[in-house]
Amino acid sequence: xxxxxxxxxxxxxxxxxxxxxxxxxxxxxxxxxxxxxxxxxxxxxxxxxxxxxxxxxxxxxxxxxxxxxxxxxxxxxxxxxxxxxxxxxxxxxxxxxxxxxxxxxxxxxxxxxxxxxxxxxxxxxxxxxxxxxxxxxxxxxxxxxxxxxxxxxxxxxxxxxxxxxxxxxxxxxxxxxxxxxxxxxxxxxxxxxxxxxxxxxxxxxxxxxxxxxxxxxxxxxxxxxxxxxxxxxxxxxxxxxxxxxxxxxxxxxxxxxxxxxxxxxxxxxxxxxxxxxx
Amino acid sequence: xxxxxxxxxxxxxxxxxxxxxxxxxxxxxxxxxxxxxxxxxxxxxxxxxxxxxxxxxxxxxxxxxxxxxxxxxxxxxx
Numbered sequence: 643x644x645x646x647x648x649x650x651x652x653x654x655x656x657x658x659x660x661x662x663x664x665x666x667x668x669x670x671x672x673x674x675x676x677x678x679x680x681x682x683x684x685x686x687x688x689x690x691x692x693x694x695x696x697x698x699x700x701x702x703x704x705x706x707x708x709x710x711x712x713x714x715x716x717x718x719x720x721x722x723x724x725x726x727x728x729x730x731x732x733x734x735x736x737x738x739x740x741x742x743x744x745x746x747x748x749x750x751x752x753x754x755x756x757x758x759x760x761x762x763x764x765x766x767x768x769x770x771x772x773x774x775x776x777x778x779x780x781x782x783x784x785x786x787x788x789x790x791x792x793x794x795x796x797x798x799x800x801x802x803x804x805x806x807x808x809x810x811x812x813x814x815x816x817x818x819x820x821x822x823x824x825x826x827x828x829x830x831x832x833x834x835x836x837x838x839x840x841x842x843x844x845x846x847x848x849x850x851x852x853x854x855x856x857x858x859x860x861x862x863x864x865x866x867x868x869x870x871x872x873x874x875x876x877x878x879x880x881x882x883x884x885x886x887x888x889x890x891x892x893x894x895x896x897x898x899x900x901x902x903x904x905x906x907x908x909x910x911x912x913x914x915x916x917x918x919x920x
Numbered sequence: 921x922x923x924x925x926x927x928x929x930x931x932x933x934x935x936x937x938x939x940x941x942x943x944x945x946x947x948x949x950x951x952x953x954x955x956x957x958x959x960x961x962x963x964x965x966x967x968x969x970x971x972x973x974x975x976x977x978x979x980x981x982x983x984x985x986x987x988x989x990x991x992x993x994x995x996x997x998x
Contacts, residue, residue, distance in 0.1 A: 833937075834933050834934050834936070834937035835933060835937070838937070838940070838941060838944075840941065840944060840945075840948075841940065841941070841944045844944055844947065844948055844951075847951065848951065
């Protein structure tokens with residue numbers, strides 16, 4: 643089955659992961675800009691990082707037949723240096739012009755501080771002005787419900803198109819307000835700290851599949867890119883057809899990411915020999 | 921050997937994950953009952969009841985013996 647991994651931190655992973663993903667059906671990944679594990683000090687460090695994910699990483703993925711796309715952002719964990727954020731944001735338009743950059747992300751909130759909120763507003767505003775898609779990170783664990791509410795408040799005060807905004811890392815306590823407000827919602831599968839494959843399928847059964855993106859992130863911490871395949875298996879073992887699984891794990895990413903014409907992978911439909919029309 | 925705070929800090933997130941999975945199972949069962957308009961079989965209900973009793977045993981702050989022993993004996997009944 644063909645799968646798209648819409649949130650994947652490839653630079654933290656090995657070529658072996660690409661190889662195994664390719665062998666298990668992954669045809670494309672999209673890499674949001676991420677926190678490096680420490681706070682970067684210089685705009686140039688971000689610029690080189692953006693070059694890495696927009697220029698070099700696609701070549702690494704291509705060796706395994708996987709398309710690689712990316713997003714640019716200053717991570718919310720690094721928003722406490724507003725001067726640095728402003729300096730990095732000035733360079734975004736040059737990256738928007740690159741052939742595999744899909745938009746701004748992952749921006750969002752971590753502790754929901756004043757500086758984080760200002761950074762989020764600046765990121766979203768810039769994205770909207772340049773017609774870019776937006777990927778928004780919501781906080782982990784104890785901060786999630788509060789941070790998600792704050793994200794929705796910030797967006798409600800801005801002139802945005804909800805269809806072009808993906809709010810990620812939703813869980814049972816945050817999915818409904820995100821979908822009700824018209825945004826895309828992302829389930830991020832992690833071994834223990836975020837959503838699990840079984841709980842993701844529970845939410846698919848409860849809320850349906852419209853405007854849902856499932857990903858397994860995978861970064862330099864405890865994470866596993868193949869939780870996405872585990873989620874596909876869980877979805878199928880609950881009686882869902884191959885086409886229904888394709889709708890969630892391939893076609894939904896096409897629908898959201900394809901709003902940027904650079905993402906040219908189209909939704910697919912399974913046909914048998916007797917249903918193919920000439 | 922770990923200190924008491926180390927035991928909690930080391931295994932809190934993992935335990936949080938495991939409890940969420942159990943809660944999700946209970947929610948999944950309720951949703952299935954609501955969808956189908958019928959409860960589970962007798963055997964399924966028995967297993968579910970064992971799980972509920974198991975949760976109470978696991979959460980007991982002053983058990984008479986080891987919780988794991990009590991749980992394994994309980995699970996042996998289904």
